Amino acid sequence: MTNWGFPDFDAHEGVHLFTDPASGLQAVIAVHSTHLGPAAGGARFWHYATPALAITDALRLSRGMSYKNAMAGLALGGGKGVVLAAKQGDVITTAQLEAFGRAVESLGGRYVTAEDVGMSEERMKVIATQTRYVSGLPVASGAAGGDPGPYTAHGVYLGVKAAAKRGLGAVDMKGVRVAIQGVGSVGG
Numbered sequence: 690m691t692n693w694g695f696p697d698f699d700a701h702e703g704v705h706l707f708t709d710p711a712s713g714l715q716a717v718i719a720v721h722s723t724h725l726g727p728a729a730g731g732a733r734f735w736h737y738a739t740p741a742l743a744i745t746d747a748l749r750l751s752r753g754m755s756y757k758n759a760m761a762g763l764a765l766g767g768g769k770g771v772v773l774a775a776k777q778g779d780v781i782t783t784a785q786l787e788a789f790g791r792a793v794e795s796l797g798g799r800y801v802t803a804e805d806v807g808m809s810e811e812r813m814k815v816i817a818t819q820t821r822y823v824s825g826l827p828v829a830s831g832a833a834g835g836d837p838g839p840y841t842a843h844g845v846y847l848g849v850k851a852a853a854k855r856g857l858g859a860v861d862m863k864g865v866r867v868a869i870q871g872v873g874s875v876g877g
Contacts, residue, residue: 699752702728703799704744707792712784714772716792717744718800719751721767727798728768729824730754731805732789732816734781736774747771768800774807786812790819798822 703720720728730751737743747769755767772781772789793802793816803825804813810827817823849867853859 699748701748701751704748705792705796706744707789709785709788709791712782712788713775714785714788714792715740716773716789717747717771718792718796719744719747719769719771720796720800721748721751721769722755723766723799725759725766726764727766727801727822728754729758729763729765729801729803730767730769731803731825732770732772732793732808733805734772734774734807734812736777736779737771740773743771743773765801769805770800770802772807781807781812783815786815787819790816790823793822794820796822 699721701719701721702723703718705718705720707716707718708714716732722728728751733750735743735746737746750769750771751767753767754769758765758767770789770793772785774781789802793800801822801824802813802816802820803823804810810825813823813826817826850859850862853862853865857865859865
């Protein structure tokens with residue numbers, strides 16, 4: 690089996706490259722595994738120095754989602770969407786969000802997208818006008834959905850606590866120093 694020149698290909702079931710000249714969309718959707726269910730993972734909007742780096746990011750993140758969803762006991766596989774920003778500081782347009790929604794829909798449910806870096810609940814609502822395969826849409830209080838940032842942050846915190854306990858013998862985080870790289874919705 691070939692890795693198509695990408696060391697991180699890791700037997701992905703599919704790596705889909707999408708372009709929409711009318712909107713300027715360039716996107717990658719990597720489907721690592723659908724063994725447990727549809728490949729689920731967020732879509733991010735980010736600037737990469739080269740398209741190859743965007744593909745590598747999608748490959749690594751989709752593989753991670755396979756393991757994350759399996760360890761959580763979810764009937765979901767792993768996937769990831771990456772929408773390329775032409776340059777640093779670009780803003781994604783409604784037309785690009787709609788084109789990405791059509792790209793997700795074209796996979797027929799093999800990939801379910803959600804919010805990630807550079808996306809928001811409002812942007813996911815636009816994507817949902819073009820596909821039914823969107824998770825994390827705003828919902829009533831107490832129900833599942835919405836911004837995953839706080840849940841991801843809590844998971845990171847628990848992981849840091851476990852690492853501090855194992856590596857440092859720390860019973861709590863008192864006196865433990867932790868560096869945070871990037872203070873987006875999760876780091877904040």
